[in-house]
Amino acid sequence: MPVIRELGALPYARFLRPFEGELEVGGDYTEMHFEGGDLDHEDGGGSRIVESALTGLTLTGVKLDRARLDDVWISKSRWIGGSWSDASLFNVTILDGALAGVQAYGGIWRKVVVEGCKVDSLNLRAAKLRDVEFRDCELTEVDFGGAELNNVTFPGSVLRRARFSKVTVKTVDFRGARELDVVEGWDALRGAVINSGQLAEAAPALAQTLGIVVKDR
Template sequence: MGVPEDLPFARHLRPFDSEPAQDEDYTGRHLDGGEFDDVKAGGTRFDECAFTATTFTGGDLGGARFSDVGMGRTRWIGTSWSETDLLDVVIEDSVLAGVQAHGGTWRRVVLRGCKLDSLNLRATRLHDVEFRDCDLTEVDFGSATLTGVTFPGSTISRARFTRTTVKKLDFRKARSLDVAEGWDFLRGAIIDSGQLAEAAAALAQTLGLQVKDR
């Protein structure tokens, strides 16, 4: 795929000389292509790095930090991102399936055209995060803190928001909004009139309302 041209540090990137390792500091590195199984890179720092056309299956990046990082056409399957922090990160055309990303902090993160399946974001703090044109299926936001989070063009299916804390959470431009659990914890979130009509039955059930025409 090559280095993403819109990265301000793209011309300074150098290839990784090996797979990421635990408790290392990587600055200005580019991992392009390859499949990696059970990589152990917990506690590692990635600053001004890029990942492209790369697949990670399993493995542990718990406690890692991604700062000023671009990811394109990456696949993360069943990888642990527990207590991992993302700052100024862009993830494009990527897959996160079964990723355990609970307990971390995501700040100024943009996901574009990504498929997120069974992504665990429980107790994660999301600040100024945009899910743009993404497919979110069974994503768990339980006990997370969502501040300035938006979903333009995204499809949300069977999402969980139990015990979620929200501030400036905006669903209005999402293509669909299907909440499996936690409507009662979305007080203050913004939805449009069409989403309200679609969610009416679920909201009535949450509030204990009985809807009878006769």
């Protein structure tokens, strides 16, 4: 998926207005630029964020439960804790940032690119991901348990201790991943695509999952 890398290249860049104040439950934020500084434990649950940009932020414990993000560009921002449960993300780009301990279970992500990010303990349980790309990311202990995965790819990314228990796979392609470490859910990944090198590395875990005993003598 094509990615816009500069704020000024956004089709709505010239309409952006600086955000002032605090997030509000059920707020409506259109053509806003959330720039720099810290947002601590603010609650934007149920809000709409449309054609907006978030740059250079540190967001700690921020709640966006049931929020809707449409055409949102996020760059060089750090999300620490907080929740995006049941949130809807459509045409969202997240660049060169970090997601740590974010609770994003039950959400709907469509046409989302996460690039150059460190992603740690992201909870995507029971989420629905369609046309989602994790590109050149470090993903550690990300939980996809029970999620529905449709056209999800991981080019250039490292997955460590990933969990895929009870996922529904429509199209998942791991071939571009630089490292693929799955600690739960190999049995649920029927239909996913891996390369021969990944198969060799995963062989012990696959054998254990299938109950195969490997003996040389």
